[in-house]
Each structure stands twice: as C-alpha cells, then as structure tokens.
C-alpha cells in the first residue's frame with residue numbers, strides 16, 4: 001500500500017458506470033428483490049497447487065470452498081456482482097446514488113482495495129487526479145486512517161468468508177459448476193433472476209456436484225488432467241470464459 005495518500009471523492013460517478021459491483025449474499029438478495037441483474041463470476045484453484053497464489057494463501061483459502069472436480073478437488077471462489085455494463089441502475093441523472101443509505105459495502109469502500117495483497121494505486125482507479133490532491137489523509141504509513149472505513153473493509157472480507165458455502169450451493173442449484181483456473185480467467189454467468197432468487201431462498205443442500213475447470217491452453221489442459229481434474233475447453237454455451 002502507498003505510504004501516504006490523500007483522497008476526497010469528487011462525485012464524478014465514474015465508479016458507478018461500467019463496474020460490476022461485488023455483493024455480499026444479503027446484498028445480492030436485495031439486488032434480486034429490486035429487479036436487478038446479478039452476474040456470477042467463478043474462479044478456482046487447487047490447494048497448494050495450480051492456480052493458488054502462494055503469497056495470498058491464507059486469504060484465498062478462507063474465501064474459497066472445496067468441491068469435487070474429476071478424481072480430485074478444487075477450491076472455488078464465487079463473486080455475486082451487480083451487473084452494471086453501463087450506468088448502475090441506481091445512478092440518477094445527476095450522478096447521485098438513489099440508494100445511498102443502503103448502497104452495497106463495496107460502493108462504500110471504493111477506491112480502497114478489499115484484497116489485502118493488492119496495493120491501492122490511484123492510476124488503476126476511476127477517480128480523477130484532483131480526487132487524490134484534496135481531502136484528508138486516506139492512507140498513512142501504509143494503513144487506512146479512517147477506522148470506520150477499515151471496519152467496512154474487514155466486514156467485506158468477513159462476508160466473503162461467511163458467504164462462500166451458500167454461494168457455492170446457489171451455483172450448484174443453478175448448474176453453474178464450470179469454473180476458470182484462478183490467474184487464468186473467470187467464468188461468468190448471467191442467471192435467470194427468478195431462479196437465482198429461488199435458489200437463494202432455499203436451504204443449502206449437502207450434496208456436492210461435480211465441478212469442471214474451463215481451460216483453453218492445451219499444455220495446461222494436459223497437466224491438469226494428469227492431476228485427475230475434469231477439464232473442458234469446449235466453446236461455452238451457458239457461460240462466458242473471460243481469459244486473462
């Protein structure tokens with residue numbers, strides 16, 4: 001994280017346009033109840049094996065869930081996000097959030113990073129240069145200055161850990177059981193929101209579905225198959241593969 005950084009939001013609204021906003025399970029439920037579309041993004045890795053970033057071991061293990069894949073096991077990380085290919089449905093003509101008091105956690109946290117291993121870099125954010133030249137100190141000595149903001153970041157990380165089993169259950173109930181390999185891409189699904197809301201309302205079942213990894217790189221396919229993993233490189237029909 002940067003040693004010292006000032007910040008004051010200019011209200012430009014850019015972070016509310018073209019960003020799929022990660023949602024907690026409770027927020028995804030509210031988004032569905034309010035006729036919003038959710039996009040489901042899935043990545044997976046083998047514990048202490050392919051796809052696992054060793055330097056982020058604790059972080060990625062805690063926000064992932066083990067599922068069968070072929071003769072082996074992968075750990076999946078699932079993101080439910082508000083599908084915002086353009087302006088967020090809650091952004092009004094004056095670039096103001098119409099659900100400001102109930103906006104998702106991630107909206108409250110931006111531009112701060114939730115992943116403790118990703119440093120905050122103004123250049124990778126949508127905020128205009130003047131936002132970083134005004135306001136109080138956001139970061140001092142590589143720490144967030146605002147204790148309230150730090151609490152929101154911690155709450156977001158905690159929700160990631162607490163929600164993962166239920167998110168995986170929703171994916172399995174809707175047949176969204178093909179993942180990309182972490183670091184290689186994501187699989188992305190746009191579920192029917194009626195079915196999504198119904199799956200969210202169900203008690204999670206203990207049954208574990210077989211999962212598949214979508215990998216297009218031929219040598220990588222071969223090495224993963226040697227580990228007993230179930231792999232596909234068929235063109236996807238029900239999901240998109242977003243490769244890196």
Ligand code: SF4
Pocket residue numbers: 015016017021088089090091096097098099100103104107
């Ligand atoms: S919910 Fe509000 S703050 Fe969040 S992206 Fe939409 S308009 Fe922006």
Ligand code: SF4
Pocket residue numbers: 008009010011012013014015016110111126127128131
């Ligand atoms: S992009 Fe940055 S400055 Fe613009 S509204 Fe979002 S947080 Fe504020």
